[in-house]
Amino acid sequence: MNGNRVTRRTVSTGIFALALGLAAGVPVARAQGAKKIVLLVSGNLGDRSFFDSGVAGFDEIKKQHGEGVEIKVIEMGFDQTKWLPTLEDVSEQGYDLIYVITFQMVDPLADVAARYPDQKYVLIDGTMDYAGGQFGNVYSVLFKQNEGSYLAGMLAAGLVRDGAVATDQGAALGFLGGLDIPVINDFLIGYIEGAQSVTPDVKIAISYANSFDDSAKGKELALAQYRSGVAIGFAAAGTAGLGQFAAAKEVGKLAIGCNSDEEAAIRPTDAEMADKIVSSMLKRVDVSVARAFELFLSEELPFGSAEVLGIVEGAIGLAQTDNFKKIASEQLKSDIASAEAAIVGGKTTVSSAFGMDTNALSALRDSVRP
Amino acid sequence: MTSNALVAFEAISKAYGNGTRALTEVSFSVARGVIHAISGENGAGKSTLMKILFGLEQPSSGRLLLDGGVAEIRSPAAAVEQGIGMVHQHFTLVPSLTVAENIFLGQEQRSGIFVDREKTSRRVAALSKRFNLAVDPDARVSTLSVAAQQKVEILKALSRDIRLLILDEPTAVLSPPETEELFTRLRHLRDAGLTILFISHKLREVRALASHVTVLRAGRVVGDAQLADLDNDALSRLVMGGATSVARPVRASRSVGAPLVALKNVSQSRGRPGERVSNLDLTIYAGEVVGVAGVDGGGQQGLVALLSGRKAAESGTIVFGGRDMKSGSTRDWRSAGLAHLPADRHKDGSAMSMSLVDNAVAGAHRKPAYRMGALLDRRKMVEATRDMISEYGVRSPGPEAPLSALSGGNAQKLIAAREFASAPSFLIADEPTRGIDIAAAAFLHERMRNMAGTGVGILLVTSDLDELLTLSDRIVVMFGGRIVARFDTIDGLTPDRLGPFMLGLEETA
Amino acid sequence: MSRKALAPAIVTIVILAIVVITVMLPLALTTQDPVGVLETFLFGPFRNLRYLGNIVEMATPTMLCGLAVALMFRSGMFNLGVEGAFYLGGLGTVAAALLLPMPWWAAAPVALAAGAVIGSTVCVLPGVMRAHFDTSELVTSLMLNFVALFVGLFVLNYFLRDPAAGAMASYKIPLEAQLPRIVPGTRIHLGTVLALLACIGGAIYLFRTAGGFEARLVGSNPSFAAHLGLPLRRVMVRSAALGGLIAAFAGGIEMLGLYTRFSWQALPGTGWVGVTVAILARDNPLLLIPSALFLAYLQVGGDLVGRNFDVPIEGVGLINALVLLIATAAAIIRNPMLLRLVSGERSAGLTKSLPKAEAH
């Protein structure tokens, strides 16, 4: 998905680069009567998570609709004081749909959406306070990353249980988070519960890189976990999380990826490393972005409400990669499939880090500490 | 004469971009194998001329002849290539490097890619021997005394195989015995065939050392003669420009007052060597000038540090104005009535980047005279500064100009004006006239005498023995951190009498 | 002010304008609408009241951080703790507003005061260490910034976090603690007035009070200050404390003025902009105001271009880096020939204004 995107944005960036003597490109003509949509990135691209994935969703929309849609991505940077002015600006520029991402946009969006009732907004990975019938012009999407992580936890614990990893590699599991924040901990909690469903007294080493950029540190943390007897690690730490795979390659142990199919992304350049990625927990922001647009075109998008996307919608899941099929036992595959069904059917409820207070979270982490 | 000239300046002029004319049509020549002095007041153009000769600056017009041929010296490196070496007034040594490394900086003795330390040391030793300048090649320059550093500077210049050595005010930092030693060495070098350009405004030294003198005033040559052809009056008239030589301040007879500052058995063993003192007993009375003589490192700086609150005494007692000041801070000393003209006016005496006003009122800025409620009264500060400027004859572009715009003598006058304005009861004058011209020095001398006349006790620390003998009522000599001689009257005292004590050869106290 | 005195300012502005245009022009030419890009960059910020407001909003904290930097630089301390102080000041202010029970009228002042004190530690500790142990305040303050960040994240996570917020964010700042907006149609808040007053106060402090005079003396020559008997350590610590309080106060008013919750998960970078503002203003508190406004103007112009054209945010970043480089290029800005051209004086006149003692 992150592979060969050629967008208008890429092209025009290329033109900018031409001025710097770097590359060439051609201008793109504007189409008439096209739908105009914009994505506001409340940070910088390159996070390998919701922002990059959101852009991938936009690329997908462009691919589907070609001249029928005009897309724009605005990186607002991390200075939160710029978010509201940007939101105000685009609200006055005649966009058909304005996408914003992350919970941090809730407060600015609440302010602006009330002032521009005719403008339509999509909030990804967050939700508005819809009580009292407010925000009829905002559609929200939430993800059940905890459910996908539950499956990842089952996978990790199951591989150890089934002897898919040699016993001398250790019996504990590892988790590498970017920052100790709710959305990352949502991964963690699902992971813990999934692992516990297979091995009730499972031990999980938990580290936070305190950075989403520092690959070297991510690798060092993962190495420390592997050394201390972790057999399989799960990384939810952006680029820092990639360090997990480098560590796995170095010590010859396994790892689980996050957000997109990381094995597929790495395979072309480093097959040995890709072999160590048994699967990836998928969080398809891109799917939800594209889906919202299709629903919007068919006028079925439920503004004024929040949808929680999970396994059913194809927004969350465990990548059924060749590695996965090869390494996981048949028993484990069927366990995971039935757990999936139970979650979809509402028979299994996975806890969430959203709304959980810090002390409860600490207690949970302490309970699985090796 | 000209045919034998090593260097000839022909109608050299120098004007700066901002319009300042530093030199106008300067012409004279320097004969081979002599010590040739260049004299004149501060700002007369001596330094600019030497910078041109050494390639640091280029003349605006005129030309320079070397060995009778036109020479264009574009850089110090080119000067060295032409056989010209220079010892600057402010040394250009790197403190953390060794003596040998400094001497051969830029022309290191190599073996492979490395410096050959052994060869370097051998060459330093050879140089030392040849020119009779003993140094320790492996000592770090930061550990050397000023006189020793100057030796390194001279060796550094000599190591470049030079024919002409320029010395810019070399005695400003030396004590009399050290000065005498330097002169002996310079004569030795001259006898070895070197030509020496000696820049100084100290006429006594010019006479003692040089055979020929060129006098500059306001950027022009006003005199160029064999010293044998000039008597002292003629020489000082040339330098001072028509004004007769400055009269020595009249020593008014007066009664000495009560004890003002008293040190009893004071020791301080910490600090750099020059700052350590032991068993000092000294009382300074109101209305007298106590002169302190000694070579660099003799302990005078330690005494000053103790009496200005920069250091506390380790043992003994110090009383000032009836208060125990053994561990008094500078603030305590100041509020008890100390004024202090520091030896290094750039480092300790002023803030060069700040305005004249700021420098003039600094320290007194909390006085009610400058206050306007909670704020400073800028108008009154400027007024006070204007008063100081006119009273002390400070030549300046105005009170708001930065102090760096002033020449050394004028800056020192302003600093003195500030210190004297605090109505002190006790004044430390540490090298009060070092590096400033004769008129400014005379002015400050007169001021200090007047202050003593009004009952101020003055501690005068100076390496200029003329100054010491001119101003002091009595003299103590320090060596190795101790007081080694006391002269309760200066009648009949001569520099020669002080020398042995300053060098630690004799001791009476 | 005379033409002569204005010359450096005029030259600075002209040079900056040339820089901005030479950098922006090739960038603009690569887009489909080069005129539009240039026009947006240069005049966009003046197009409506809201954008003007954005400039002022953005300049408010950087002006204060610049003041903090200038006061410390003036006293000879290269203390970069402003960044951490700003961060911790924001956090401390929000923490106080959330945790301390207060009557409504005291909420903002008490929270701001508490935040200022808490945040100032990031500047004060390096200042104290410098004054008493002569450790490099540059390094200790750089390191302490990160300590402040992680301690702040810890406090946010364990004491202030709103579990219902969905992101790592504090509980909402109580309405009564928020600073009132003062210009309708913009987000300009009371903090801007406070910042302007602070800059004027800073100028009075530096140039018209004994304390400020002493700070300048210590900064320009510590040996001289010691010679005068000034309490060096006290002056240094006082400057560090003032700088820290101001920077932390800036963080506080930023929070109470523009934010609904505290959710900084990285150092916000405002302190660094403050360093630039201070250097651009040559540590003169009154010049901080135009300097901060100018940088904010560039930023708003860049943002508008980024929002309306296909110019990547990194392109805007590169422009800012270049402006930073060239804005300080003393050779160009202080070139005497340029100054002379602008001031319209002949060389004789200039001699008078740049006197050398040798000339007399």
Place this chain on the structure above:
Amino acid sequence: MDASSVAEFVAVALRVSTPLTLAALGVLISTRAGVLNIGIEGMMLAGAFAGVVVSAFTGSALLGLAAAILIGAALGALLATAVHVAKADLILSGIAINIAAAAGTTLLLFLITGSKGVSSSLPSKTLPTIDIPLLGDLPLVGMAVSGHHILTYTAFLAAPLVALFLTRTPVGIRLRAVGEKPEAAAAAGVNVRRYQFWALAASGAFGGVAGAFLSMGYVSWFGQNMTAGRGFIALAAEVMGGGSALGTMLSAVVLGTAETISITMQGGGLPSELVQTVPYIVPILALLVHAMRRRRIARKSAA
């Protein structure tokens, strides 16, 4: 802690210290020439980027390393030019280099790979690790010091070499003279600007190597902002090192060890935010201890 985990700890500390040591030596060279290289962070980042891109397009890790060195040196030269020719402020120019490097690498990464985050789609090369014969076969010592990345050995060999360079070679001595007393160096015919120019270029080259270690050794890709402040830690290491190459290396190892401690403390149940303060508090304490010791020595030698 048993013996093998001690050996393991040493190995990690050496690895973590490697980029810090390289960068700090770079900072040392420029500082000794009298020019503080605040832009080291940006030079590392650019080096990390250039190494990955060039090695990916040429298929040669060595060319990648060469590119890293060159780009670092070029940025150093740019900084020198800004300061000497344009008379820009040294500190601000350094900060500008950091900003420009962060923006420039991200932009180029995007142009080349279509992603602003990471270069993992590029087939970049890594530099090898080396087992030391004999020593590597020893049980615990081998575990600690053998099998490291080639640039780790380079870093620790570079320290004595830089020390020799600064104290024993003509160029090194002149460089120190330039930094300590430029007028003395100039008087001896040393071109101060030229020395500072090359010192900054050399400083940038070291930064480039430090960056290459991150992207061609530690991991095998370039990531946005992957240096993560290591350049600033290197600045601290240089200050703590007291101006000597070996002292600088030791300081870098102390800081690397602090980071290693914070890594091994993770998962110990302490809040990770507080654990993360360790690598920043240690240098502050180290500077404090250093300052107090200096003061005590001064007092003792005076007594």
